[in-house]
Amino acid sequence: MSTRPEPLKILTVCGVGMGSSLMLRMSVEEVLKRMGVAAKVEATDVSSARGMKADVIVGQGLHTEEFTGKAPVVVGISNFMDKEGLEKQLTEAFRSEGWME
Amino acid sequence: MTDDLDGAVLVARAHRPADDWRAAIHEACAPLLDAGAITETYPARCVALVEEQGPYIVLAPGIALAHARPEDGVRKLAVAAVTLHDPVEFAHPDNDPVDVVFAFGSPDADQHVDLLSSLAGHLLTGLADRLRAADDDATAQRLLEEVRNAP
Numbered sequence: 585m586s587t588r589p590e591p592l593k594i595l596t597v598c599g600v601g602m603g604s605s606l607m608l609r610m611s612v613e614e615v616l617k618r619m620g621v622a623a624k625v626e627a628t629d630v631s632s633a634r635g636m637k638a639d640v641i642v643g644q645g646l647h648t649e650e651f652t653g654k655a656p657v658v659v660g661i662s663n664f665m666d667k668e669g670l671e672k673q674l675t676e677a678f679r680s681e682g683w684m685e
Numbered sequence: 686m687t688d689d690l691d692g693a694v695l696v697a698r699a700h701r702p703a704d705d706w707r708a709a710i711h712e713a714c715a716p717l718l719d720a721g722a723i724t725e726t727y728p729a730r731c732v733a734l735v736e737e738q739g740p741y742i743v744l745a746p747g748i749a750l751a752h753a754r755p756e757d758g759v760r761k762l763a764v765a766a767v768t769l770h771d772p773v774e775f776a777h778p779d780n781d782p783v784d785v786v787f788a789f790g791s792p793d794a795d796q797h798v799d800l801l802s803s804l805a806g807h808l809l810t811g812l813a814d815r816l817r818a819a820d821d822d823a824t825a826q827r828l829l830e831e832v833r834n835a836p
Contacts, residue, residue: 598738598741599734599737599738599739599741599742600734600738600752600753600754602752602754602791602794602797603742603744603750603752603789603801604741604742604744604750606797606798606801606802606805607744607750607801607804607805608744610802610805610806611805630738643741644739644741644744645778646739646740646741646778647738647739647741662777662778662779662780663744663745663746663779663780664744664745664805665745665808665809666745667809
């Protein structure tokens with residue numbers, strides 16, 4: 585259990601860092617706002633992300649697998665439009681880190 | 686919205702044929718090539734990126750967002766939307782089959798941010814379904830033009 589960093593540093597990742605990761609950044613920002621969690625969200629490509637430090641990494645499952653253990657929270661999603669699913673995944677992950685009640 | 690959106694090239698086409706995902710990406714890039722927004726090398730780069738990185742461009746069920754990098758041959762900020770006559774498989778674990786393919790190009794790392802933000806917002810309010818229901822290019826074009834305005 586740990587204290588949640590304020591603001592959370594979040595990376596959304598995809599192959600190029602321009603398209604999918606940007607769409608995902610928008611969904612993540614909206615969901616975190618709803619959850620009342622302060623965060624700085626940055627969209628980037630997978631190879632840049634390998635050299636970056638973050639509290640949370642969000643991307644498609646095929647990209648996030650390799651990040652397991654590299655950040656406290658790693659969330660793989662398949663549908664950027666499913667904000668309820670994203671909120672559920674983030675909430676569960678934050679709870680298991682002790683970042684949320 | 687910004688001047689960038691006013692000046693962006695938007696082109697939509699309805700019910701295009703494509704035998705597989707590679708053909709679907711080329712079909713989505715074709716209107717951008719016709720409009721002079723991308724160079725002839727760009728569509729093949731969009732295909733190559735999926736071959737290299739996997740089918741992550743299928744970002745929601747039935748919807749793909751094809752693109753490559755600015756240096757791969759982009760002249761103008763542009764988005765195309767193409768619906769497919771028959772859906773194609775991208776070998777995505779969850780989001781196949783795909784019948785709405787967007788292609789975009791940005792001349793640099795920043796110009797597309799507002800445009801894609803607007804596109805994301807319109808997708809969340811059902812743009813893909815509205816495009817699927819469009820029977821001709823003119824109807825699809827009118828629907829895509831909504832992206833110039835914030836959702």
